[in-house]
Amino acid sequence: MKKHIVVLTGAGVSAERGFATFRDTGGLWEQYNVNDVASIEGWYRNRKLVLDFYNQRRAQLKDARPNAAHVAIAELEKQYKVSVITQNVDNLHERAGSSYVLHLHGELTKMRPENGIYDRTASEAEVVDVGYSAVHLGDLAPNGSQLRPHIVFFGEAVPNIEKAINLVESADILLIVGSSLQVYPAAGLYRYAPNECPIYVIDPKPVPLADPRVTFIQDVATKGMETFIKKVSE
Ligand code: APR
Numbered sequence: 001m002k003k004h005i006v007v008l009t010g011a012g013v014s015a016e017r018g019f020a021t022f023r024d025t026g027g028l029w030e031q032y033n034v035n036d037v038a039s040i041e042g043w044y045r046n047r048k049l050v051l052d053f054y055n056q057r058r059a060q061l062k063d064a065r066p067n068a069a070h071v072a073i074a075e076l077e078k079q080y081k082v083s084v085i086t087q088n089v090d091n092l093h094e095r096a097g098s099s100y101v102l103h104l105h106g107e108l109t110k111m112r113p114e115n116g117i118y119d120r121t122a123s124e125a126e127v128v129d130v131g132y133s134a135v136h137l138g139d140l141a142p143n144g145s146q147l148r149p150h151i152v153f154f155g156e157a158v159p160n161i162e163k164a165i166n167l168v169e170s171a172d173i174l175l176i177v178g179s180s181l182q183v184y185p186a187a188g189l190y191r192y193a194p195n196e197c198p199i200y201v202i203d204p205k206p207v208p209l210a211d212p213r214v215t216f217i218q219d220v221a222t223k224g225m226e227t228f229i230k231k232v233s234e
Contacts, residue, residue: 005080006171007073008189010087012178012203013221016067019060019090023180040155043114043148048137054149055134058108061090062132069177069221070096072229083167087179087186089151102167104160104186110150113141118150122159161185168192175228177202178221181209200228 011021021027022034036042037053066074074097076082084093084101089108093101109131112118116126127150128141139147152158164186168174174193180203181187190199190211199213202224206216215231217224 002079002081003172004170005076005082005173005175006167006193007076007082007084007175007177008086008168008179008186009073009084009093009177010179010181010186012180013069013073013086014064014067014088014090014092015178016069016220016222017064017092019064021178021180023182034154038151038154040153043153047146047148050149051135051137054108054151055136057089058130058132059134061108064090064092066092066096067222069225070098072222072225073177074098076229080173083171085164085167085186085189087183102160102163104152104158104164106149106151108149108151111135111139111141111147112150113143113145114148115145116141116143118159119157158185164189165192169194171197173197173232174199175202176200176207176209177224179203179207180205181207200231202228 015021022029037050043050070092084098086093086101086103087105089106091109109129111128111130112126117123118126135147141147168189169192171193174190174197193199199211200215200217201207201209202217202219202221204220217227219227
């Protein structure tokens with residue numbers, strides 16, 4: 001029976017492929033006002049601004065490639081049952097070969113109707129995969145309403161959080177890579193890990209986790225993954 005590793009990732013895991021994180025110096029929230037481009041109020045205030053923001057990030061994703069950390073996480077599947085829970089909206093874990101990826105904050109390559117039932121039933125039926133193409137005002141969903149990013153905006157619920165909690169509760173090892181753990185409910189997921197579950201955190205900066213189960217690997221994701229793999233095979 002393979003041990004179950006749950007890997008919770010944030011923007012830092014994609015940083016070494018040139019993707020800006022959100023809260024580092026020069027990060028996205030220094031370049032844009034988060035309330036304008038990533039909140040539900042911002043969407044209703046200026047749909048075009050929000051559509052353009054995600055069009056730019058989607059276009060950048062087209063030419064991107066997974067980095068060695070994404071690949072190392074995927075390769076854990078050779079020895080472990082691996083569940084990736086990511087706050088990221090990129091598809092780099094999937095493109096690196098991870099076979100189970102749960103997106104907490106949505107997916108860049110997907111859109112859904114702004115007047116749909118998703119928020120009530122979390123029904124994937126309405127979700128449209130647009131790949132890396134741009135979406136504009138007037139691009140409508142089959143139900144006739146404007147297509148909006150399939151992204152969890154600030155001010156919206158996180159439909160996949162219960163699934164994520166169930167995964168963390170069944171972890172033999174919890175690995176957190178590249179998140180400042182400042183955005184809830186994702187930031188509180190580690191608390192659901194079983195008492196005897198070791199928690200490893202990979203980040204070049206100290207992350208505020210006062211938990212005796214935590215082993216902190218202070219490094220970038222690609223190097224930190226090498227250290228992690230050595231530690232768990234000791
Ligand atoms: N390798 C690993 N970690 C890195 C690297 C790297 N090369 N570079 C930066 N980091 C770390 C930073 O030190 C920081 O702790 O990645 C973390 C990025 O933190 P944030 O920018 O806050 O990103 P994240 O934690 O993913 O944000 C959570 O906030 O805005 C919302 O929805 C958005 O999903 C996002 C959520």
